[in-house]
Amino acid sequence: MKKNDSEWLYTISPKKSLINLNFVEIWRYRDLLLLFVKRDIITLYKQTVLGPLWYFIQPLFTSVIFTLIFNNIANIDTGNGIPPFLFNLIGITTWNYFSTCLTGTSDTFKSNQNIFSKVYFPRVITPLSGVLSNVIKFGVQLLVFILFYIYFYISLVDTQMTARPNEYIALLPFVILLMALLGLGLGMVISSMTTKYRDLSFLVGFGVQLLMYASAVMYPLSLIEEKVRNGSIPEIAGYLVAYNPMSTIIELMRYITLSTGEFSLFNLAYTTIICVLIFLIGLIIFNRTEKSFIDTV
Amino acid sequence: MSDIILKAENISKQYRLGLVGTGTISHDLNRWWHKIRGKEDPYLKIGESNDRSTKGSSEYVWALQDINFNLHRGEVLGIIGKNGAGKSTLLKILSKVTTPTVGEIKTKGRIASLLEVGTGFHGEMTGKENIYLNGAILGMTKKEISSKIDEIIEFSGCQRYIDTPVKRYSSGMTVRLAFAVAAFLEPEILVIDEVLAVGDAEFQKKAIGKMQDISKGEGRTVIFVSHNMAAVKNLCTRGIVLEHGKVVFTGNQNESVDYYLSNSISNIPLNDRKDRVGNKNIIVKAISFFNKNGDSISQAISGEYLRVRLHIQKNRPVDFSKLFVGIAFLDNQEKKVVSFLSDEMGSDFSYVADNNYIDLMIPEFLLRSAVYNLTFMITEGSTRSTDALDVLENAAEITVLEGDYWNTGKTNRAGDFAIIPATYESKL
Numbered sequence: 123m124k125k126n127d128s129e130w131l132y133t134i135s136p137k138k139s140l141i142n143l144n145f146v147e148i149w150r151y152r153d154l155l156l157l158f159v160k161r162d163i164i165t166l167y168k169q170t171v172l173g174p175l176w177y178f179i180q181p182l183f184t185s186v187i188f189t190l191i192f193n194n195i196a197n198i199d200t201g202n203g204i205p206p207f208l209f210n211l212i213g214i215t216t217w218n219y220f221s222t223c224l225t226g227t228s229d230t231f232k233s234n235q236n237i238f239s240k241v242y243f244p245r246v247i248t249p250l251s252g253v254l255s256n257v258i259k260f261g262v263q264l265l266v267f268i269l270f271y272i273y274f275y276i277s278l279v280d281t282q283m284t285a286r287p288n289e290y291i292a293l294l295p296f297v298i299l300l301m302a303l304l305g306l307g308l309g310m311v312i313s314s315m316t317t318k319y320r321d322l323s324f325l326v327g328f329g330v331q332l333l334m335y336a337s338a339v340m341y342p343l344s345l346i347e348e349k350v351r352n353g354s355i356p357e358i359a360g361y362l363v364a365y366n367p368m369s370t371i372i373e374l375m376r377y378i379t380l381s382t383g384e385f386s387l388f389n390l391a392y393t394t395i396i397c398v399l400i401f402l403i404g405l406i407i408f409n410r411t412e413k414s415f416i417d418t419v
Numbered sequence: 420m421s422d423i424i425l426k427a428e429n430i431s432k433q434y435r436l437g438l439v440g441t442g443t444i445s446h447d448l449n450r451w452w453h454k455i456r457g458k459e460d461p462y463l464k465i466g467e468s469n470d471r472s473t474k475g476s477s478e479y480v481w482a483l484q485d486i487n488f489n490l491h492r493g494e495v496l497g498i499i500g501k502n503g504a505g506k507s508t509l510l511k512i513l514s515k516v517t518t519p520t521v522g523e524i525k526t527k528g529r530i531a532s533l534l535e536v537g538t539g540f541h542g543e544m545t546g547k548e549n550i551y552l553n554g555a556i557l558g559m560t561k562k563e564i565s566s567k568i569d570e571i572i573e574f575s576g577c578q579r580y581i582d583t584p585v586k587r588y589s590s591g592m593t594v595r596l597a598f599a600v601a602a603f604l605e606p607e608i609l610v611i612d613e614v615l616a617v618g619d620a621e622f623q624k625k626a627i628g629k630m631q632d633i634s635k636g637e638g639r640t641v642i643f644v645s646h647n648m649a650a651v652k653n654l655c656t657r658g659i660v661l662e663h664g665k666v667v668f669t670g671n672q673n674e675s676v677d678y679y680l681s682n683s684i685s686n687i688p689l690n691d692r693k694d695r696v697g698n699k700n701i702i703v704k705a706i707s708f709f710n711k712n713g714d715s716i717s718q719a720i721s722g723e724y725l726r727v728r729l730h731i732q733k734n735r736p737v738d739f740s741k742l743f744v745g746i747a748f749l750d751n752q753e754k755k756v757v758s759f760l761s762d763e764m765g766s767d768f769s770y771v772a773d774n775n776y777i778d779l780m781i782p783e784f785l786l787r788s789a790v791y792n793l794t795f796m797i798t799e800g801s802t803r804s805t806d807a808l809d810v811l812e813n814a815a816e817i818t819v820l821e822g823d824y825w826n827t828g829k830t831n832r833a834g835d836f837a838i839i840p841a842t843y844e845s846k847l
Binding site for chain 2: 131
């Protein structure tokens with residue numbers, strides 16, 4: 123009895139198609155995804171005294187420092203009626219989400235080498251779980267922002283605090299998705315390359331730091347445009363900031379929560395396209411790497 | 420004929436030797452350049468077969484070459500071979516951890532692999548949480564795990580610690596817990612790598628028993644890699660022997676084990692040894708071991724027949740009827756565990772005058788599983804080593820594998836000491 127080939131469930135072979143992301147398979151491993159998220163959350167601050175308080179401490183302290191340096195010393199104007207502390211807090215919280223997604227994903231192959239060399243599951247589960255557990259962390263940090271917003275709102279109510287969330291706040295999940303896609307995409311490219319060439323992992327460390335300065339985290343985008351116009355910043359640097367998708371995202375976050383900065387559908391569309399593109403490129407490269415990375419890592 | 424559930428066709432796997440990282444970019448570029456011109460990969464053809472001991476000229480080796488086999492539903496396939504024969508590489512390919520360089524594997528069932536127990540265990544999480552995590556990594560859904568959690572905990576024997584972080588566990592407990600999870604996996608095809616070699620004797624017994632249930636009782640298809648020949652004989656229904664990345668033998672489990680044991684290294688060259696003592700009127704130029712079929716072996720099975728042969732080279736005339744021969748086996752701490760002294764045994768070596776070897780026949784080699792060294796002494800007319808013809812310590816090494824001396828289906832525990840024939844009286 124000759125069975126024909128269509129009966130085979132699957133084939134293990136060296137052939138590589140461009141994208142063979144098996145969604146059915148990923149769906150079958152959804153429990154693993156959630157368990158990974160749970161693991162990340164419950165083990166992160168085990169055996170620390172302050173525990174989950176660390177979620178709050180880091181963005182708060184960074185905001186305080188940024189406010190001192192950039193607003194009080196360097197006199198960056200955050201706009202009328204916008205408390206610089208809130209301005210920085212939302213920027214840093216947003217940036218943190220992106221940067222933890224990026225650095226976490228870019229380490230996927232290296233830090234999971236032990237598991238990956240012993241057992242198969244769709245590798246993309248690991249970075250996905252990282253991004254998901256970061257969403258939870260981001261959510262907690264947003265709560266902190268809300269608390270401080272309320273504090274400022276009450277204490278400055280009779281002065282000139284004009285910062286208000288607007289109706290575009292509905293875009294919040296979409297903005298988070300964009301950041302996740304961007305972080306995942308870039309991270310997957312880097313993690314795939316680092317399996318063979320370790321140089322990149324050194325780059326990520328300070329690269330992310332540098333990128334923050336080019337992403338309008340501690341200054342409004344309009345400031346850069348103004349500086350380019352009056353010639354104190356070279357045009358190329360202006361472009362770098364303006365076309366950096368993260369600047370748009372952070373500017374957008376400030377717009378929907380504090381109604382400051384600029385918002386245009388064109389920018390949003392441009393950023394969306396870039397994020398999706400980078401994500402797809404990352405996915406393709408990641409997919410090609412995951413099959414045999416264990417031989418080169 | 421039962422239907423084929425997995426089919427491996429021309430599986431080959433190439434590895435690059437030396438320092439990966441130097442020159443990889445240039446090789447990658449070269450490969451890519453050949454590829455866009457539609458030519459064959461320039462590095463694929465230069466590989467050599469993977470023999471560790473001989474130095475090859477190529478930087479690339481084939482860890483596996485043209486592996487073909489079919490696996491039928493309900494079959495337990497044992498893969499045996501020496502270290503470096505390609506067993507682990509084959510398992511890695513089967514479990515999708517890496518891909519073959521050439522060839523493909525087609526399968527009709529889900530494969531779950533156990534290349535290690537406790538993959539993904541996190542020390543900070545409790546035993547229970549780790550059961551869920553590990554189970555999910557191995558491919559179970561949360562629902563499946565929940566339905567079996569009580570059995571898993573019971574099988575592991577860690578009830579008391581189940582809500583304690585795993586980092587507080589002893590290493591043995593961790594292994595028990597990990598094996599318990601794995602034992603309740605229910606894939607169509609299970610791939611197992613030597614995970615039985617863990618835990619204490621009691622747990623090993625439990626593990627092997629569970630393995631037997633899985634393979635025999637539940638009719639699961641299993642691929643099993645092990646150095647434990649007794650386990651292979653016990654559990655498997657078929658075996659393939661790998662050597663230097665190629666399949667050299669396929670057959671039922673007993674034939675495969677016999678083939679493997681008889682083709683391991685034998686006839687250790689003793690000629691070059693400088694630490695001999697004695698006047699060298701005769702010397703032992705080689706030592707070999709044989710099983711009861713007369714096949715040359717380097718690994719014996721505890722409790723089974725073993726023949727030790729000293730190959731003699733006669734340099735000057737010797738009165739063989741006055742010959743004294745002593746052979747002793749030493750454990751790894753250089754302590755004698757057993758010796759065979761010809762004067763006690765009343766042996767006569769006159770026959771050696773017309774032959775070139777001295778044979779020691781051991782009907783039941785009752786040392787437990789371990790590696791033993793053989794030391795011999797040959798003297799003429801006395802038993803003092805000052806009158807020695809040839810004395811050599813650590814002249815040969817023999818690995819004794821676990822056997823089933825009592826015929827109970829349970830392998831005898833390892834340890835470098837002996838078994839002595841006995842029974843517990845069933846009534847007095």
